[in-house]
Amino acid sequence: MTVRTVAFCLGTSVLALATPSVAQPPTSATCDILEVSGTTEKTPMTDNELKPLEKRLKKAAGGANSFKQLSRQSVPLTANKPKTSPLKSGSTELMLRSRKPSHFELTISIDDASGKRWLNGSQLGVDGGDWLMFAHDAANNAAHLVAVTCK
Numbered sequence: 001m002t003v004r005t006v007a008f009c010l011g012t013s014v015l016a017l018a019t020p021s022v023a024q025p026p027t028s029a030t031c032d033i034l035e036v037s038g039t040t041e042k043t044p045m046t047d048n049e050l051k052p053l054e055k056r057l058k059k060a061a062g063g064a065n066s067f068k069q070l071s072r073q074s075v076p077l078t079a080n081k082p083k084t085s086p087l088k089s090g091s092t093e094l095m096l097r098s099r100k101p102s103h104f105e106l107t108i109s110i111d112d113a114s115g116k117r118w119l120n121g122s123q124l125g126v127d128g129g130d131w132l133m134f135a136h137d138a139a140n141n142a143a144h145l146v147a148v149t150c151k
Contacts, residue, residue, distance in 0.1 A: 027079040029096050029104055031150040035071040035087045038064030038135070038143035053131065053147065060133035061143040077150075082107075089113040089144055096150075102128040104150040110134060112144070126150060 036050065038061035046054050046067045057067050070088040077083055077096040084093045090112045097105040104126050110119040118136045126132050131149045138144040 027096075027099070029077050029099055029150045031075050031077055031094055031096075031104075031106070031148055033071075033073050033075060033085060033087070033092055033094075034069065034131075034147040034149075035089065036145040036147065037068045037070055037138070038145055039066050039068075040064055040141065041066040056131060056133055057145060057147075060135045060147075061145055062135070064143045067145075087146065089138070090115075092146060092148075094148070097123065104128065106132075106148070106150070108132070108134075108148065110146055112136070112138075 034050075034053075036057060038057060040063050044065040046057075047069045049072075050057065050067050050069055054067065058064065061067075073085060075083055075085050075094060077094060079096050079098065082093050082095040084091055087110075090110060092111075093109040095107040097107055099105070106124055106126065108119060108122050108124060109117060111117050119134055124132055126149065128151050129149060131147045133145060133147050135143050135145045
């Protein structure tokens with residue numbers, strides 16, 4: 001009986017050593033948050049750093065034709081840990097729910113300057129390098145836009 005027990009333990013040890021490890025998906029990401037003010041002007045103007053996103057900003061902001069960058073920041077995220085970041089006009093809360101090599105699943109909340117939540121826990125996916133755009137009405141017929149991309 002002792003010999004069988006030893007043989008079984010050795011066999012299990014060998015089996016455990018021979019089991020291939022499964023690669024775990026990354027549990028962190030860095031997301032860039034871009035805050036933009038959109039207005040309607042007689043002479044349209046867009047900040048140079050926003051030119052690559054101008055078409056998408058116009059679509060997200062409805063009738064706005066001029067865009068000014070208010071803030072830009074990079075936020076490191078760890079899976080399932082919410083991270084709050086201040087904006088010039090409010091704040092965002094991001095949480096990385098899961099990540100594949102080039103796709104990110106996020107939960108996003110956005111508050112305005114008065115602390116009122118205008119986007120509450122939306123669960124969205126974004127491919128690396130693509131932008132998620134969010135807009136709401138701000139004072140003086142302006143649009144307040146928040147764009148998020150991850151890598």
